[in-house]
Amino acid sequence: MLHMVLDDQKLQELYDYDKSEYEDLYQALNSDNVIVAAVARIIKYLDGSTEESDQKKVYMTVFNYINENYIL
Amino acid sequence: MAEILNNIEELVGKDEKLIDIWGRRNPRFEKKYEQSVLRVISDYGIGASENTGAKGKVLGAGYEPYIIAFFIGLYSNKKLPLSDSSENLKVLGQPIDKWGNLDSKKFRHAYSGLRSYIFIALVAKTDIDWIALDKGDIKVNSVVTNLIETMEEYANYGFSILEEKLKEDPSYFFSHRSFLDIFLQLTNNKSGDLTQDEGPEEL
Amino acid sequence: MIIQKIEIENFRSYYKQNSFELTNGLNLIIGSNGDGKTTFYEALEWLFRTDGTNRMDTKLISKKRIEELFANESDDVRVAMTYEHKSKTKILEKRFHFTKSFDGEVSTSNYSFNLIENSGIERIVKDGVRFDFDLPSEIRKYTMFKGESDLDVFQNSNALKMLVETFSDVKDFEAYFAFMEYATKKADQARDNAQKLDKKNTDRIKQLNRTIEFETGTLSDIEREIKNKENEAGNFDSLLKSIEQSKEASKLLIAVNRRIETLSQKRSQVQARINEDYTISLLDDMWILMGFADVAEEYSIKVSEMDKQRRKLERNYLLTVGQEKAIKKMQTDFVPLPVHIPGQKVMQEMLDEEVCKICGRPAKKHSEAWEFMLHRLEEYQESLKVPEDEEITPYYMNNYIVELQKRDTTLNDNLSEITRLRHKILEAIAFNNRMHDEVKKIDANLNMEFEQKKRILAQTDGLTEEQLLANYENISNWVEQKSKAENRIDILKRQRAQHRAALDEAQDALGKLAEGTSAAIFAKTALIIRQISEAFKSAKETNKKRLLHAIEDESNVFLEKLNSNDFKGTIRILEKANGQGEAVLMNNDNTRIFTPNTALRTTYLMSVLFAIGKLSSERDKTEFPLLFDAPTSSFTDAKESEFFNVISKLKKQVIIVTKSFLKERNGEAVLDQAKIEEVKGRVFRIEKKKPFDDKKLGTIQTVISKIK
Numbered sequence: 013m014l015h016m017v018l019d020d021q022k023l024q025e026l027y028d029y030d031k032s033e034y035e036d037l038y039q040a041l042n043s044d045n046v047i048v049a050a051v052a053r054i055i056k057y058l059d060g061s062t063e064e065s066d067q068k069k070v071y072m073t074v075f076n077y078i079n080e081n082y083i084l
Numbered sequence: 085m086a087e088i089l090n091n092i093e094e095l096v097g098k099d100e101k102l103i104d105i106w107g108r109r110n111p112r113f114e115k116k117y118e119q120s121v122l123r124v125i126s127d128y129g130i131g132a133s134e135n136t137g138a139k140g141k142v143l144g145a146g147y148e149p150y151i152i153a154f155f156i157g158l159y160s161n162k163k164l165p166l167s168d169s170s171e172n173l174k175v176l177g178q179p180i181d182k183w184g185n186l187d188s189k190k191f192r193h194a195y196s197g198l199r200s201y202i203f204i205a206l207v208a209k210t211d212i213d214w215i216a217l218d219k220g221d222i223k224v225n226s227v228v229t230n231l232i233e234t235m236e237e238y239a240n241y242g243f244s245i246l247e248e249k250l251k252e253d254p255s256y257f258f259s260h261r262s263f264l265d266i267f268l269q270l271t272n273n274k275s276g277d278l279t280q281d282e283g284p285e286e287l
Numbered sequence: 288m289i290i291q292k293i294e295i296e297n298f299r300s301y302y303k304q305n306s307f308e309l310t311n312g313l314n315l316i317i318g319s320n321g322d323g324k325t326t327f328y329e330a331l332e333w334l335f336r337t338d339g340t341n342r343m344d345t346k347l348i349s350k351k352r353i354e355e356l357f358a359n360e361s362d363d364v365r366v367a368m369t370y371e372h373k374s375k376t377k378i379l380e381k382r383f384h385f386t387k388s389f390d391g392e393v394s395t396s397n398y399s400f401n402l403i404e405n406s407g408i409e410r411i412v413k414d415g416v417r418f419d420f421d422l423p424s425e426i427r428k429y430t431m432f433k434g435e436s437d438l439d440v441f442q443n444s445n446a447l448k449m450l451v452e453t454f455s456d457v458k459d460f461e462a463y464f465a466f467m468e469y470a471t472k473k474a475d476q477a478r479d480n481a482q483k484l485d486k487k488n489t490d491r492i493k494q495l496n497r498t499i500e501f502e503t504g505t506l507s508d509i510e511r512e513i514k515n516k517e518n519e520a521g522n523f524d525s526l527l528k529s530i531e532q533s534k535e536a537s538k539l540l541i542a543v544n545r546r547i548e549t550l551s552q553k554r555s556q557v558q559a560r561i562n563e564d565y566t567i568s569l570l571d572d573m574w575i576l577m578g579f580a581d582v583a584e585e586y587s588i589k590v591s592e593m594d595k596q597r598r599k600l601e602r603n604y605l606l607t608v609g610q611e612k613a614i615k616k617m618q619t620d621f622v623p624l625p626v627h628i629p630g631q632k633v634m635q636e637m638l639d640e641e642v643c644k645i646c647g648r649p650a651k652k653h654s655e656a657w658e659f660m661l662h663r664l665e666e667y668q669e670s671l672k673v674p675e676d677e678e679i680t681p682y683y684m685n686n687y688i689v690e691l692q693k694r695d696t697t698l699n700d701n702l703s704e705i706t707r708l709r710h711k712i713l714e715a716i717a718f719n720n721r722m723h724d725e726v727k728k729i730d731a732n733l734n735m736e737f738e739q740k741k742r743i744l745a746q747t748d749g750l751t752e753e754q755l756l757a758n759y760e761n762i763s764n765w766v767e768q769k770s771k772a773e774n775r776i777d778i779l780k781r782q783r784a785q786h787r788a789a790l791d792e793a794q795d796a797l798g799k800l801a802e803g804t805s806a807a808i809f810a811k812t813a814l815i816i817r818q819i820s821e822a823f824k825s826a827k828e829t830n831k832k833r834l835l836h837a838i839e840d841e842s843n844v845f846l847e848k849l850n851s852n853d854f855k856g857t858i859r860i861l862e863k864a865n866g867q868g869e870a871v872l873m874n875n876d877n878t879r880i881f882t883p884n885t886a887l888r889t890t891y892l893m894s895v896l897f898a899i900g901k902l903s904s905e906r907d908k909t910e911f912p913l914l915f916d917a918p919t920s921s922f923t924d925a926k927e928s929e930f931f932n933v934i935s936k937l938k939k940q941v942i943i944v945t946k947s948f949l950k951e952r953n954g955e956a957v958l959d960q961a962k963i964e965e966v967k968g969r970v971f972r973i974e975k976k977k978p979f980d981d982k983k984l985g986t987i988q989t990v991i992s993k994i995k
Contacts, residue, residue: 013459013460013463013826016826016827016829016830017819017822017823017826018822019826019829020821020822020825020826020829022818022821022822022825023818023819023821023822026818046815047815047818047819050815050819051819051822054463054466054467054470054819055463058462058463058466059459060459060462060463061462061466062461062462062465062466064469067465067466067469067470070466070470071466071469071470071473071474074470074816075470075473075474075477075812075816078811078812078815078816079808079809079812082808082811082812082815088701088704089573089576089701089704089705091697091701092694092697092698092701093694093697094697095630095693095694095696095697096690096693096694101687101690102687102690102691103690103694142566143566143570148570151570151575152569152570152575155575158582159578184570186571191564191567192567192571193571194571195570195571195572195573197573198570198573198575198576200694201573201576201579204582204583204586204694204698205579205582205586207586207589207590207691208582208583208585208586208589209582209585214593214597214687214688214691215593215596215597215600215688217685217687217688218597218683218684218685218686218687218688219682219683219684219685220683220684220685224685224687227687260563260564260565260566261563261565262566263565263566263569264565264566264568264569264574264712264716267569267574267575267577267578268577268709268712268713270578271577271578271709
């Protein structure tokens with residue numbers, strides 16, 4: 013999933029990352045690139061859950077993460 | 085003051101007075117004094133001007149030096165007879181009754197009364213049989229002539245003094261004190277000695 | 288997963304126990320229609336159902352067996368599959384008990400669905416639903432096909448979706464989708480809320496920005512003015528310093544000038560009082576009469592004498608004539624009062640004042656003296672009247688003496704004036720001299736002042752008087768200006784501090800607001816989430832496409848194999864607008880073959896199936912058996928053989944239930960041994976045990992015989 017999402021041309025263009033740098037989720041989680049790390053977080057923390065409570069949690073985490081780390 | 089002194093004819097009636105007859109006369113003076121004195125100290129001969137000093141002279145009309153000369157003689161009590169030859173004589177431009185009739189100008193004003201004082205002096209100093217005159221024994225004109233003669237002789241003396249002074253010092257009468265001092269001296273102790281220095285001299 | 292054995296017991300036409308022992312390769316189960324091919328399928332379908340439906344159904348029970356049963360006798364319906372999966376051998380078994388009642392009714396019971404694992408000695412029994420772990424239902428779909436009509440996988444509108452879901456590398460796309468949708472919505476909400484809040488702040492921010500702009504501008508202006516004023520103050524300061532030295536001199540100079548002015552004025556005044564036109568005064572003011580007193584005396588005496596004489600003579604005359612009238616006349620003549628009798632005016636005065644001014648004695652009214660005076664005055668006044676006619680010849684023709692007399696009276700009146708003249712003159716002279724002295728004194732003072740001025744100017748370094756005075760003027764002016772400038776600077780500095788504070792305050796506030804301005808950040812975050820969401824979507828698409836391509840590619844490989852000598856074309860898996868998938872065949876020129884012949888259709892659809900099967904294996908890292916009804920009815924024999932051969936080479940366990948290889952002989956279907964020989968795999972024959980009656984289900988029994 014990570015690769016598939018990171019594969020997206022548009023995302024790569026917009027946020028300027030090299031998808032080949034991220035072989036696994038761990039690398040992506042620790043990426044300097046906020047978007048990459050955000051995607052990794054979404055994938056990892058949600059873990060395929062469809063529970064609303066999980067969605068909420070993951071959303072808050074990811075939202076705050078992006079907020080705090082993304083420099084406009 | 086002058087107003088007071090000018091009232092001298094106040095009481096005298098309006099009839100033809102002796103003074104009027106005298107006033108119509110014009111005394112004579114020796115021609116030589118014209119240049120040496122009259123023209124020097126007055127505007128005489130230059131033109132009818134009663135503006136004393138307008139042409140730089142101390143006195144205006146020619147009768148003014150005449151008056152001065154007369155009083156010099158009077159106070160000195162010295163007379164000098166006129167020259168016998170009428171060629172040497174001249175009359176002033178104006179009869180006596182015009183003397184002192186100045187229009188009031190900036191520096192001058194009329195002193196018509198002074199004539200009367202001259203007349204008084206003449207009467208005082210001339211021997212005349214007044215009774216005879218009033219009786220009509222002698223003509224008034226001859227009396228007047230006598231009076232005039234006195235006048236002329238006093239003036240003549242005065243002129244000679246003036247001439248002398250001018251000879252000594254041509255600028256003698258430029259001083260404003262010159263004439264005054266003459267009279268102050270003359271009238272000081274009534275000795276009539278002009279050589280006495282009297283009165284404060286100007287600096 | 289490899290199916291080792293399939294046991295079907297009492298399931299429909301499978302009377303009592305029947306089993307197929309399958310090989311890991313091609314397994315053919317040959318039977319004609321009605322022989323039990325379909326039932327085989329259905330048995331497996333029933334076995335694999337893990338959703339709890341269709342558990343027990345009497346319809347499933349073998350009719351024959353039911354008929355056999357006595358009352359109260361029971362038996363089981365059982366379908367079991369022994370398989371090996373990931374190195375484990377398991378048995379999936381579904382069974383239920385059925386009992387025939389006395390009245391012939393069959394009841395079912397004891398349903399059980401178990402997955403039995405033999406682990407060493409242990410026999411682990413788990414719920415049969417756990418079979419899903421081994422063969423997930425989504426895979427199952429693509430492993431079992433019942434009939435040709437089933438071949439088109441994509442007929443099911445959800446097939447594509449499920450394919451993607453099943454076979455993409457990515458699990459749980461939907462979950463992430465759902466999450467991304469949720470996240471996007473929430474993020475947008477957060478952004479909108481922030482923007483709403485921001486709007487509240489916008490005005491404040493605008494205002495603060497205006498304030499900042501204003502304050503900045505004002506500060507700039509103030510700074511500029513401060514600089515100007517400091518320059519000004521500095522300039523005045525230098526100017527003042529430069530004229531500091533001359534300040535004293537200026538003051539002195541001004542004082543001196545003032546004194547000079549005063550003195551000059553005084554001098555003028557004094558000078559103006561001097562009147563030394565003495566010569567003129569001699570005449571105009573009659574100063575020339577200063578010595579006239581004596582002359583006046585002489586005149587008076589003379590006139591008095593002649594007057595006396597005149598009277599005397601006249602009286603004598605009149606006496607001689609002896610006329611009283613004449614005397615009277617005489618008395619009425621204008622006879623002046625004798626000398627030394629005062630004039631009319633004085634007389635009147637004496638009367639009024641009641642004093643004799645001659646002797647100095649008082650003369651009270653109506654006293655004798657007073658009456659005497661009055662009488663004299665009246666006489667006198669009488670004498671002024673016009674005289675009557677007279678007969679007597681006057682003694683005198685003229686009255687000149689009278690004139691003289693009259694003059695004398697006035698002269699006497701004026702005498703005091705005359706005598707005072709000299710004194711007056713001397714006083715005037717003295718006065719003028721005093722004035723001269725005064726002027727001299729003033730001049731002396733003036734000179735001192737001028738000297739002083741010279742000294743002052745000499746010590747002022749070449750400054751002219753004008754400059755000194757101007758400087759002095761300027762000093763106070765410059766001091767004032769400097770002071771003004773300094774005051775202004777103070778004010779400005781205070782203002783500057785105020786404005787700085789205001790600016791800082793505004794900037795702080797703005798910073799705080801900006802800090803709190805989440806809208807921008809939230810907007811970006813929302814955008815990022817949206818973009819990630821898009822990325823997920825596109826990933827899904829990509830994934831799907833990749834999958835479809837993979838399937839396509841694989842399908843085409845299979846197609847190549849299956850149709851090696853025949854027309855091929857290219858298989859394409861398309862996604863229709865409604866999301867439904869479609870496997871289509873394309874010509875080499877990319878035109879679609881809409882109605883391929885049946886064989887071709889079968890082939891390409893099977894290729895797709897095989898491809899999907901391969902994907903399944905790849906995904907789960909394990910092979911799955913493929914089980915279907917051979918759709919080879921449309922194949923030629925040759926093709927058929929080829930078909931099966933290809934399949935046998937697939938290295939896959941394939942179980943094909945087929946009508947193939949049956950020849951019609953004498954109204955019976957017999958195996959075509961030759962063909963069967965060619966087949967590399969296991970072959971089973973299923974047929975209805977004879978005799979049977981189609982109408983009687985109880986006679987139907989499928990018999991399995993292993994051929995090969």
